[in-house]
Amino acid sequence: MESSGGVERAGSLFKEFAIEPRCEACLSTDIKHHPKSRLSGSVIYQCRQCGLRGLSTRPLMEDLAEFATTYDRDRYAEWVSITRTGQIDRDHAAVLDRINRLVGPKDDRSLFDVGAGSGGFLSMARDAGFRPAGNDLSNGAVDLARESHDIDLMLGDLADIDDPGQHDVVTLWCVLAHVPDGSTLMRDVLRVLKPGGLMYLQTPRWSAMDTMGMAAQDVARGRATKITDRRLGMHHMVLHTADSIRALLERLGYEIVAVEPHVRYTLTTASYLESLGFNERWRRRLGKPIDGLLDRDLFFRNVLDVYARRPLDS
Template sequence: MDHEQIESQPWPQEGLERVERCPICGEVDRALLHDGLTDKIFFCAPGRWSLYQCPTCGAAYLDPRPTPATIAMAYSDYYTHEEGDDAPKGRFAHLKRRLRNDYLNARYNADLQPAWKVGRWITPLLGRKRKQIDESVRHLPATGKPGVLVDIGCGNGQFLGVAMQLGWEAWGVDLDPKAVKTAQKTGATVIQGGFPDTGLPSAHFDIVTLSHVIEHVHDPLAALREAFRVLKPGGHLWLATPNMGSFGHVRFGADWRGLEPPRHLVLFNNNSLEIALDGAGFIDIKQKPCLAQAAWFYQSSLRISRCQDPYDASASGLPLTLWIAAKLVDFRVAVSPFRCESIVVTAKRPESD
């Protein structure tokens, strides 16, 4: 079935549910933000979708939306089970990898190879590059003995492999059986499970990571409470999700890559995410820099606006003016991260509840 046929097919009526109030703060009032949205990313989900925004907290949500029993239809051509590669790309990739590895070796007492011994001194001088590397390992703490972490929605397990190389005992959870099978190749403990129904032990983990997962779940508050439950007292949550307040959303509107209907059910800005985390019991909520994402989001959004595959590697790059705009955005959000394409936050479970 081609793209036009997919778009013209309605989602089964019996597979829809209504969302009559904001999933984050419970507000009934709302404003229609985008109407007639379709799956222009994987071209596998039928239906047209309406996205509403809460005037109280700023969260956005689909109404109606797929039920938990039918949402799998939207993932028939998803990418989570494919094997990944986080090695640096482009010019001087080998040099970048050596510098990155030595920086991480020194920071985490690891033994990543190949490594160039000056990386531990050069990389900290390259402020943006250092922050990008820290973000790539999800700001794992470098002090003390590595503990136990779980990546909920681990996909192909790429991050689990990195965490294990840095000395962490790594667990993963994913709903997709193909993703679980791929992630298990890393040697991590990976189980098939949902979210919030993970089946994980209580108060077991030092770190819980959620990388672009929370926007996919029907009940984000229950999901965050589950993350709270499995953390040890004093443990930390790391979370990344698309930012409804980003410059990219303002520029591209309904074609912004972060919308991804109907897989993204609830979307956040900084305010609504903080409300959700606070409601789940987390403290010490801190926003982290989210760097060098604008060009990727802008290129994907531009292709979406042209009804092109946003993952088509053979497609042309950004026009010069848009590339410059994306680079300027990256510099701006390095200083003020509240307009980043994604929100990255850490939060803590209190030492005593």
């Protein structure tokens, strides 16, 4: 990705840079740009080869990092309060069990969680015998991790952490979509992994729901954008497919272990529906049946779980 000197967009808090006219995952130049959202002003590009969709202009990482410092402890705790904490704990436990099996027993196993938030996953990893480490851009997250779990996170971007080849496992729970340059982030992850070390990431997936939303935006020439604006914005700058995440990681030198779609919604149904503009009456009416589908694993598969390794000879 190359800077274009800053692209100002209506509704944006930041100066932005334009993505090169090629896919950031597979590097194909077979790109389609969808109509600009009349609400947010954003333009979504689509790679016709690997299926990745992403914002065509994005904020600078340093601006995002500065913005993250505005999230103090109370503001971050407020966000945590609308998450599905029970479901998140179950997902964390299932992933950690698989990581345990893939890494195997060894002395002094280190697990680094990128964007570790309030430290819940690292606390669980510590209980499973890993030496916990991690970082976050938010002062509020660092404070909560210390207060809630006695976990000391590093404050700052992974690129600024001098920890080469030190960790058996590096995890990223919904971090890749939040950064403007995923290739740089994943190179930094590879840098801090030991040779043969395991990387796990969860990232938002382009699903059938997104395809329907994109079709509506195309037909309405940028007017019907509730779904696409909710799924792709400053909070999610890319939505990967299985093909695109494989292309990205293999290009950077990872050995893929598994790529799997899952139904996994972090926020409560009421919070999602409110973000889509539904009033309280419709949130009550739709919430229960959607929760029922989620409980039975029958809703849109909205995330990818990815396991990959740093090659032993790298």
